[in-house]
Amino acid sequence: MRNNKLKDIRTAWKHSRFFFGKNKVMIVALGKGQTDEYKDNLHKVSKYLCGEVGVLFTNKTKDEVQEYFDHFKEMDYARAGNQAKMDITLEEGPLDQFPHSMEPQLRQLGLPTALKKGVVTLLKDHDVCKEGDILTPEQARVLKLFAMEMAEFKVQIKCVWNSETSEFENLAGEEKPAQEEDEDEEDDDV
Structure with missing residues (x-):
C-alpha cells in the first residue's frame, strides 16, 4: 500500500474509519462464518480479505463511496513486477x-x-x-x-455490507471471492 496516497484519502474521509492490518486478524474480528460473525452476513466480507485490502467504515451511502473511489486515481512510481506502460x-x-x-x-x-x-x-x-x-x-x-x-494508484471497492439492513453486496464482479477459490484448489489437491 502506498502510505502517502492513503493519507490523502484518510484526510478526505475524516468522517470515516479505515482499517488496514493483518487480514487474518480482521477476519477473526468480523467473523469466519455464520456462527461467530459479529452481525448478520458480516462473515461474507471476510471472504474478500486477501492481498492488499482494507476495510472502510462510513455513514456515507454506497453511491457516494463508489463515486469518490471511481474518480480517485493518481499517478505513482512503478514498482518491480509492474508492467511498463511505454518505452x-x-x-x-x-x-x-x-x-x-x-x-x-x-x-x-x-x-x-x-x-x-x-x-x-x-x-x-x-x-x-x-x-x-x-x-x-x-x-x-x-x-x-x-x-x-x-503506475496508477486507485482503490477498488470489492463489496459492501450495510449495518442497518445486514445486506451484503459483491461489487468486485467476481463470482467467488478469492478465499473460496483457494479453498476449492486445496480440496482438489487432497
Whole structure:
C-alpha cells in the first residue's frame, strides 16, 4: 500500500474509519462464518480479505463511496513486477540533476555513466524499458530517480455490507471471492 496516497484519502474521509492490518486478524474480528460473525452476513466480507485490502467504515451511502473511489486515481512510481506502460529511453549527455556522488549508484543500476568535469554524464543512449516489459527492481529505481511515474494508484471497492439492513453486496464482479477459490484448489489437491 502506498502510505502517502492513503493519507490523502484518510484526510478526505475524516468522517470515516479505515482499517488496514493483518487480514487474518480482521477476519477473526468480523467473523469466519455464520456462527461467530459479529452481525448478520458480516462473515461474507471476510471472504474478500486477501492481498492488499482494507476495510472502510462510513455513514456515507454506497453511491457516494463508489463515486469518490471511481474518480480517485493518481499517478505513482512503478514498482518491480509492474508492467511498463511505454518505452523509456534516456539520451546521451550530461545528467545535471544528479550530484557527482550519485554516479557510482547510477552505474550500479546499469546506466553507462561517467564523471566528466565533475558532472554525471550518460555515455550513450540507454533503453530503460520497453512497453509491456515486467520491470526489474533496477528499472523501477531508475524510473523513480528520473521522476517518471508509470503506475496508477486507485482503490477498488470489492463489496459492501450495510449495518442497518445486514445486506451484503459483491461489487468486485467476481463470482467467488478469492478465499473460496483457494479453498476449492486445496480440496482438489487432497
